[in-house]
Amino acid sequence: MHASDIQTALPVVDRTTPAVEAARLIARDHLAGLVVVDAAGRPLVVISSADVLGLLVPGYVLQDMTLAGVFDDAGAEEMWAQAESRTIGELLDDEDVRTRELLHVDADSTLIEIAALMVDAHAQVAAVRGSGEARFVTLPTVMDAILTGFDEAGARS
Amino acid sequence: MTTQIVLALIVFVGAYVFIATEKVPRITVALVGAALMVVIGATDDTSIFFSEDSGIDWNVIFLLLGMMIIVGILQQSGVFEYLAIWAAKRARGRPFVIMVMLVLITAVLSAFLDNVTTVLLVAPVTLLICDRLGITPVPFLIAEVMASNIGGSATLIGDPPNIIIASRGGLTFNDFVANMVPIVAILLVVFIGLCWLLFRKELAYDPARVARVMALNEREAIRDIPLLIKSLSVLALVLTGFVLHSLIHLEPAIVALLGAGLLILITRLEKRKIFADVEWETLVFFAGLFIMVGSLVNLGVIDMVGKAAVQAVGDNFFGASVALLVGSAVFSGIVDNIPFVATLAPLVNDLVQAGGAPAEPLWWALALGADLGGNATAIGASANVVVLGIAARNGHPISFWTFTKYGLIVTAVTIALCIPYLWLRYFAG
Numbered sequence: 001m002h003a004s005d006i007q008t009a010l011p012v013v014d015r016t017t018p019a020v021e022a023a024r025l026i027a028r029d030h031l032a033g034l035v036v037v038d039a040a041g042r043p044l045v046v047i048s049s050a051d052v053l054g055l056l057v058p059g060y061v062l063q064d065m066t067l068a069g070v071f072d073d074a075g076a077e078e079m080w081a082q083a084e085s086r087t088i089g090e091l092l093d094d095e096d097v098r099t100r101e102l103l104h105v106d107a108d109s110t111l112i113e114i115a116a117l118m119v120d121a122h123a124q125v126a127a128v129r130g131s132g133e134a135r136f137v138t139l140p141t142v143m144d145a146i147l148t149g150f151d152e153a154g155a156r157s
Numbered sequence: 158m159t160t161q162i163v164l165a166l167i168v169f170v171g172a173y174v175f176i177a178t179e180k181v182p183r184i185t186v187a188l189v190g191a192a193l194m195v196v197i198g199a200t201d202d203t204s205i206f207f208s209e210d211s212g213i214d215w216n217v218i219f220l221l222l223g224m225m226i227i228v229g230i231l232q233q234s235g236v237f238e239y240l241a242i243w244a245a246k247r248a249r250g251r252p253f254v255i256m257v258m259l260v261l262i263t264a265v266l267s268a269f270l271d272n273v274t275t276v277l278l279v280a281p282v283t284l285l286i287c288d289r290l291g292i293t294p295v296p297f298l299i300a301e302v303m304a305s306n307i308g309g310s311a312t313l314i315g316d317p318p319n320i321i322i323a324s325r326g327g328l329t330f331n332d333f334v335a336n337m338v339p340i341v342a343i344l345l346v347v348f349i350g351l352c353w354l355l356f357r358k359e360l361a362y363d364p365a366r367v368a369r370v371m372a373l374n375e376r377e378a379i380r381d382i383p384l385l386i387k388s389l390s391v392l393a394l395v396l397t398g399f400v401l402h403s404l405i406h407l408e409p410a411i412v413a414l415l416g417a418g419l420l421i422l423i424t425r426l427e428k429r430k431i432f433a434d435v436e437w438e439t440l441v442f443f444a445g446l447f448i449m450v451g452s453l454v455n456l457g458v459i460d461m462v463g464k465a466a467v468q469a470v471g472d473n474f475f476g477a478s479v480a481l482l483v484g485s486a487v488f489s490g491i492v493d494n495i496p497f498v499a500t501l502a503p504l505v506n507d508l509v510q511a512g513g514a515p516a517e518p519l520w521w522a523l524a525l526g527a528d529l530g531g532n533a534t535a536i537g538a539s540a541n542v543v544v545l546g547i548a549a550r551n552g553h554p555i556s557f558w559t560f561t562k563y564g565l566i567v568t569a570v571t572i573a574l575c576i577p578y579l580w581l582r583y584f585a586g
Contacts, residue, residue, distance in 0.1 A: 058288065059551040064281035066235040069377035070242060075289070075369065082288075094550070 187445025223413025229434025485526025
C-alpha cells in the first residue's frame with residue numbers, strides 16, 4: 001500500500017481565514033490541527049487546534065490565566081464575540097505560537113516509510129507530493145491501513 | 158596609557174555599543190566582553206570571584222535571585238489581579254479614577270517588585286478593565302509603566318540600579334526609604350496631575366458600560382488562599398529583615414535568600430513554578446557587566462577617572478549632583494540603565510569617599526536620574542519594551558514616538574522637580 005492509496009483531501013485554511021471559520025472546521029471534523037496553505041493553495045505549515053482556540057480567547061487572558069475566572073457568563077459571551085475579527089494570519093505572525101513544518105511524503109511512499117516519517121516528526125498529517133491537488137495522509141488513516149494489514153496477516157496465519 | 162588599558166577600553170566601549178544597539182543579545186555581549194577582559198589579562202579568577210572591589214557583586218546577584226523567587230511565587234496567588242479589579246469597581250468605572258488607582262497600585266507594587274514583573278501583572282488586567290469599559294487601554298498602559306519606573310526608584314529593591322547603588326555605596330533599605338520615598342511621593346502626585354493633562358481627552362466615561370466592570374468577580378482571581386497567606390507573610394518578613402538591617406546585621410541578599418528558601422519550604426510548589434520568574438539571563442548579564450567594570454577597576458582606569466572627577470567637582474557637590482542627575486536621565490533614556498549605573502557606581506564611590514558626607518547626595522542623584530530617565534523613551538527601560546509588546550499583541554500598538562512624546566514630558570518634569578529636592582534636602586542652609 002502506498003501514500004497515493006490512502007491519501008485524502010483535508011479542509012485547509014490560509015492567512016485570511018477567520019478564526020471562527022477555522023474553529024467551525026475543527027469542531028465539525030473533530031480535527032487535532034489544520035493545514036495552512038499559501039495564496040496559491042500550496043500547503044505550508046500545520047497549526048494545532050489548541051492554537052486556533054487561543055485565537056478565540058482574548059490575549060490578556062492567555063497572558064494572565066487568573067483573569068479567566070473573573071468573567072460572569074454574560075461577560076464571557078461578549079468576549080467570544082470579539083474573536084470575529086481575528087484571522088489565522090495572527091497565529092502565523094505570533095512568535096509564541098509554534099507552527100509545525102508540514103511533513104511531506106512521496107505518492108509512492110510505502111506504508112512503513114510513511115509511518116516511520118510520521119513517528120520521527122511526531123506528525124498528525126503529511127502532505128503527499130506528486131498529487132495534483134493538495135492531498136494528505138493522516139495519522140488515523142495510516143493507523144487504519146496498518147491495522148488492516150495486521151488483521152489480514154493474522155487471518156492468513 | 159598601556160596597550161592593555163587601550164584594549165580593555167576598546168572591549169568595554171564596544172560592549173556598550175552592542176548593548177545599546179541591541180543587535181546582539183545583551184547576555185552574549187556581557188559574556189564575550191568578560192571573556193575578552195580575561196584574555197587580555199585585565200582580570201582573573203581570584204578577582205572575578207573573590208574581590209569586593211573588582212569582582213562579581215554577589216550581593217546584587219543573590220538579592221535579585223531571592224526576590225525573583227519570592228515574587229514569582231507570590232504572583233501565582235492572583236492578589237494583584239484582585240487588587241486591580243477591586244480598584245476599578247471602587248472607582249465605579251470612572252476612567253480617570255481607575256487610572257489614578259492603577260497608577261498608585263503600580264507605583265507601590267513597583268517599590269517592592271521589579272518593574273517588569275509589575276507591568277506584566279498589571280497590564281493584562283488593565284486590558285480587561287478597558288475592554289469592559291470600551292475605552293482604549295493605551296493611556297492606562299503608558300501611565301502604568303511610567304508609574305512603575307517612578308515607584309521603583311523608592312526602595313532598594315524597586316529597580317536593579319538601586320540594588321547596585323546600595324551594594325556599592327553601602328546604603329541600606331532604610332537609607333533608600335528615608336531619602337527616596339519623600340521625593341517619589343511628590344513625583345507621583347505631580348505625575349497624576351500630568352496624567353490628567355496628557356490623557357484626559359481619551360478617558361471618556363460611559364455610564365452604560367459600568368455594569369460590565371461591576372460584574373467582574375475579583376474573588377475568583379485568588380485561586381489559592383493558603384499560597385497567598387504564606388507568600389504575603391514571607392514577603393512581610395523579608396521587608397522587616399531589610400528594615401532591621403542595623404539590628405540583625407544581615408545583608409539584603411541573605412535576607413532575600415532566606416525568605417525565598419522559607420517560601421519554597423512552606424509552599425512545596427513544583428520546581429517549574431518556584432523558578433518561573435527567575436530571569437537567569439539577567440543574572441548572568443549582571444555578572445558579565447561586573448567583570449567588565451571590575452577589569453577597568455583592576456587596571457586603574459576607574460581610579461584615574463575618579464581622581465579627575467574629584468578634581469573637577471571640587472566641593473561643588475550640588476553642581477555635581479545636578480550634572481549626575483540630568484546626565485544619568487539622558488543616558489538612561491537612550492540605553493539600559495543597568496550597565497550605566499554599574500559603570501558609574503565605582504566612580505561615584507570615589508567621589509563620596511573623597512568628599513565625605515557632603516558628597517553622599519550624589520548617590521541619590523544617580524539613583525533618581527537612572528531610574529526616572531527610563532521613562533524618557535520607549536526603549537528607556539525594560540518595562541517600557543514589555544508593555545509595548547503586550548499592547549501590540551492585544552491589538553493596541555503604541556508607537557515609539559507615541560510613547561516618547563509623553564515620556565519626554567514626564568521625564569523633564571520629574572527630573573526638574575528632583576533638582577529643588579536635592580537642593581532643599583541636602584544643600585540649602
